[in-house]
Amino acid sequence: xxxxxxxxxxxxxxxxxxxxxxxxxxxxxxxxxxxxMPYNPGQFMLVTVFGAGEAPFTLCSMPAGDPYVRMxxxxxxxxxxxxxxxxxxxxxxxxxxxxFGNGFAMEMMRGRDVLVVAGxxxxxxxxxxxxxxxxxxxxxxxxxxxxxxASPEQMLYNDLMDEWQERxxxxxxxxxxxxxxxxxxxxxxxxxxxxxxEVDALMTSATxxxxxxxxxxxxxxxxxxxxSPEYIFLSLERRMSCGVGKCGHCAIKGTYVCIDGPVxxxxxxxxxxxx
Amino acid sequence: MEQETEATEILVLPAEKIRQFIAMLxxxxxxxVAPTRALHEDVVFAEVDEADEVELDYENTLISPACYVxxxxxxxFTYAMAEGQPPEVRAAREVxxxxxxxxxxxxxxxxxxxxxxxxxxxxxxxxxARRREAKTIxxxxxxxxxxxxxxxxxxxxxxxxxxxxxxxxTLMDDVYIVEVGSERGxxxxxxxxxxxxxxxxxxxxxxxxxxxxxxxxxxRRGNIAQAMRWMSSxxxxxxxxxxxxxxxxxxxxxxxxxxxCSCFDTHEYVEDGVGARIRCWDSCHFPxxxxxxxxxxxxxxEAERMFxxxxxxxxxxTFNKYGRPGCVGCGRCVQVCSAQIxxxxxxxxxxxxxxxxxxxPHQAEHAAANVTEGTDED
Numbered sequence: 130x131x132x133x134x135x136x137x138x139x140x141x142x143x144x145x146x147x148x149x150x151x152x153x154x155x156x157x158x159x160x161x162x163x164x165x166m167p168y169n170p171g172q173f174m175l176v177t178v179f180g181a182g183e184a185p186f187t188l189c190s191m192p193a194g195d196p197y198v199r200m201x202x203x204x205x206x207x208x209x210x211x212x213x214x215x216x217x218x219x220x221x222x223x224x225x226x227x228x229f230g231n232g233f234a235m236e237m238m239r240g241r242d243v244l245v246v247a248g249x250x251x252x253x254x255x256x257x258x259x260x261x262x263x264x265x266x267x268x269x270x271x272x273x274x275x276x277x278x279a280s281p282e283q284m285l286y287n288d289l290m291d292e293w294q295e296r297x298x299x300x301x302x303x304x305x306x307x308x309x310x311x312x313x314x315x316x317x318x319x320x321x322x323x324x325x326x327e328v329d330a331l332m333t334s335a336t337x338x339x340x341x342x343x344x345x346x347x348x349x350x351x352x353x354x355x356x357s358p359e360y361i362f363l364s365l366e367r368r369m370s371c372g373v374g375k376c377g378h379c380a381i382k383g384t385y386v387c388i389d390g391p392v393x394x395x396x397x398x399x400x401x402x403x404x
Numbered sequence: 405m406e407q408e409t410e411a412t413e414i415l416v417l418p419a420e421k422i423r424q425f426i427a428m429l430x431x432x433x434x435x436x437v438a439p440t441r442a443l444h445e446d447v448v449f450a451e452v453d454e455a456d457e458v459e460l461d462y463e464n465t466l467i468s469p470a471c472y473v474x475x476x477x478x479x480x481f482t483y484a485m486a487e488g489q490p491p492e493v494r495a496a497r498e499v500x501x502x503x504x505x506x507x508x509x510x511x512x513x514x515x516x517x518x519x520x521x522x523x524x525x526x527x528x529x530x531x532x533a534r535r536r537e538a539k540t541i542x543x544x545x546x547x548x549x550x551x552x553x554x555x556x557x558x559x560x561x562x563x564x565x566x567x568x569x570x571x572x573x574t575l576m577d578d579v580y581i582v583e584v585g586s587e588r589g590x591x592x593x594x595x596x597x598x599x600x601x602x603x604x605x606x607x608x609x610x611x612x613x614x615x616x617x618x619x620x621x622x623x624r625r626g627n628i629a630q631a632m633r634w635m636s637s638x639x640x641x642x643x644x645x646x647x648x649x650x651x652x653x654x655x656x657x658x659x660x661x662x663x664x665c666s667c668f669d670t671h672e673y674v675e676d677g678v679g680a681r682i683r684c685w686d687s688c689h690f691p692x693x694x695x696x697x698x699x700x701x702x703x704x705x706e707a708e709r710m711f712x713x714x715x716x717x718x719x720x721x722t723f724n725k726y727g728r729p730g731c732v733g734c735g736r737c738v739q740v741c742s743a744q745i746x747x748x749x750x751x752x753x754x755x756x757x758x759x760x761x762x763x764x765p766h767q768a769e770h771a772a773a774n775v776t777e778g779t780d781e782d
Contacts (some may be wrong), residue, residue: 132497133481133493133494133495134480134530134531135527135528135529135531136480136481136494136495136531137481137495138481138493140490140491140493142490162492176556177413179483179485179491179672179674179679180485180669180672180674180679181672182672183670183681184697205697205698205699206733207697208697208698213699222489222490222491224493239730244582249648258755274611279639281710294737301738327713341700341702344455348505360528366693366696367692367696368693368695368696370668370669370670370683370686371668371670373526373527373529374525374526374527375522375529375666375668376529376667376668376669376670376686377666377667377668377686377688378667378669378681378686378693378694379694380712380716382719383715383716383721383722383725384716384717388526388527404440
């Protein structure tokens, strides 16, 4: 997988930086050595901004035959890597290592209905999952996507959302936390979307990615629907300095989010909860 | 307790020839590291050129010689940056070869643990492996504790090493018993063969007897086996971690001197267009250890970090993966912790308080078991 060694990144060139909103950009990179870097939905890469450092980002999309590596990254003031990334112009170079982690367990969704719950930038890692389902549509049952954000201007992938709204093989439901003059859709926390859904509990898998505060409440809603903890999946984020289970930062009770995760079933996640 | 050695060959070296022996080893390597007197008479592991500089009567050093396999700072790769060009990235490949002389058995066990951790598992750490491959370890068995913080007999790491060394010396009266543990050790023995004799069976029996006796001379600190059972049960009381966490200053000293602790952080250093990714020691007690750029910190309180630290050291998972607890009983944390919540004290607290778990249906049984097990010998 690695060319030079465990920690040596491959060099990639920034092809395009798409401004999604005031905080987030989607970066499209091309590897300088020209060799593809295939990855699965839910996996992540470690991106080196030379001179600033390295940080983990999940991959957001993987169109068939796409030679590029795509990541949506939020800019955090004071976060050296994300700030420098956001300043980069096409032609700039970064280092990329990966892909790392398990990604979503597609075999636990195939033949079943899928409920995708995305809060904020949690849509980024799940976009690839949704695309993978749409590309193999006959292998999956009903596809429902809940996507919540604080306000409308924070929405990612606007064109794609419009496209998904038009399709009849994906049920996309959007919500914003508080009323907004430019919004005539559903208003309320993402949990309020659960008030109006009917699921075949035994035949449904759910995936949840969002800000840390969201998990507890969305998990409760999923359990209220009767979904099994074996079929509820969460992607965890942790600080990481290696991606290969050595630096220690992402360890939780002997489990490493970087190699054993980042996607865990709810039953695995419960075992990881600390005292 | 009988100790079995994995030595392939056992020899003796007359004690008066030890300096000659060391001089021959110095001649056999580019870099010879040994315990030596530094400023203020402190003994440290450092490079020496002359056999006379080597200290033979020494307490274990504050910084473990494990720092020669996992240094406090090291470059994992470097890169040259030029405007408009892709940076030229180079893996750090040059490592110095060392003979490390006088490594105490606790540190031998620690290096063995690090070997399993870094070179095993799903991904091998090539930076560690390359450095480790260039080190030859000449251990110095202890027989008696070096100071009152030593507790290797409780953590199954001493008082003499059973594996993990290339050669091990143990002083018995007027001779060193020399155990050869690897092909590299064989080469060192061949090199010094004029100084070495075969060990008689009497001498080996005497050594075995002294090792058995040595178990009585070590401080019985904590009780790792019992603490490990509690730690693995997932039933330790939250209040206990809060109390331990309240005492901790989060200074990280315990993990920085711990030869088993291997967590690292990475930083960038750039000077005159040449950059380096540096990895350096980190501690899970630092508040910033798990702090993410977003401001989210999954272990904001020291109580949570204390649980994580103790769990990693003492859970059965660590034992199952790496063949030993995450502690080698070197006693360094005992020496440095100003809050007096070193690992033996944590283990002792877990043993005494483990049964106070909330919602545990077996409280009464635990309490009874703790009373009987609290005084036993395990």
